[in-house]
Amino acid sequence: MKKILTLFAVIGLIAFSSCEGPEGPPGPQGPDGIIGQVIQKTVNFNSPDYSVLIPYGLQIYPYDVVLVYHRYEINNGNAVWRLLPQTYYMSDGGALDFNYDFTINDVSIWLAADFPLNTLSTDWTQNQVFRIVIVPGEKLAGTAKSVNKADYSDYNAVIAKYNIDDSNVKKLN
Template sequence: MKNILLFLALSSTILFTSCEGDPGPPGEPGGLVYAQVFEANVDFNYIPSENIYETSFIQFPFEVFESDVVLAYRYEGRGDIGNGETADIWTQLPQSVFYLDDTGDVYQYNFNHTFVDIQFTIEGNFDLTNIGDNPDPTTNQIFRIAVVPAEFAKTNPSMDDLLEVMQTDGSQIEKIEL
């Protein structure tokens, strides 16, 4: 009896492991998708009528889609990371800079973009012609631009749609009072 059960177990194992069905349909192309990054060294031009500094428009050196996410960083210099080593320091935009202590004067590095190009600006709450100190914050500025691939969401559900999916009328949602 033991030999018969052993024979059936081995036979069924061989039978099921050697079966192969029709191949399924091909899937979506795979692989890793990485953000693309480039750097731009820019000088700002003052626009007196708007009291802002702005750069020329910088074309993306690769294809960018309207749904992609664009991040920008300003180079701050090098910093000590220990053991006598240094590394680049990058600050994400927008970046506010307090111009003079106790004056409330602030200017801000910012950017705007389309899926074709990017432009950097310096905006402030005072006459920006005064910010040309040592070092000059309007010349020889290095920015790192990262474009992260993304897709627009296929749906944009309303609150009613979400409550329906949750199978609730909203009475079970916790309310927080501040």
């Protein structure tokens, strides 16, 4: 009995391992030339909700990562970008938060504070400049051991790490 089972096992192994047939149809075409993108938007935060919704105006994919940077200041002619969420501590001891969330269609940016937002100086609410960096999820693929992530808090490090061209930033009205 054991010899018969062994014989069937060997024959089955040989038969199934040597099967060849026509290849199946090719899979769907993936997006070509996936590259990261940078969008810039100047916004005003107003009462009552102190938030803005910014549609991208371009297609992103569910696996893409969206990072938002706030232009905090201009130092020696260079913009200083800070990754959101960001907390700024006021001279009176209060704390102001810039935060965001995103979907595949848009990004929402809002202010929150431990004091009434209507007491904020317009320096914090008007003409605030943000850069929205879209990093294709394809560029993040890999195992946890093999992925060498950029320092997301450093705008320039992210641009360099993911080879994103920010020389022609798309400015939204």
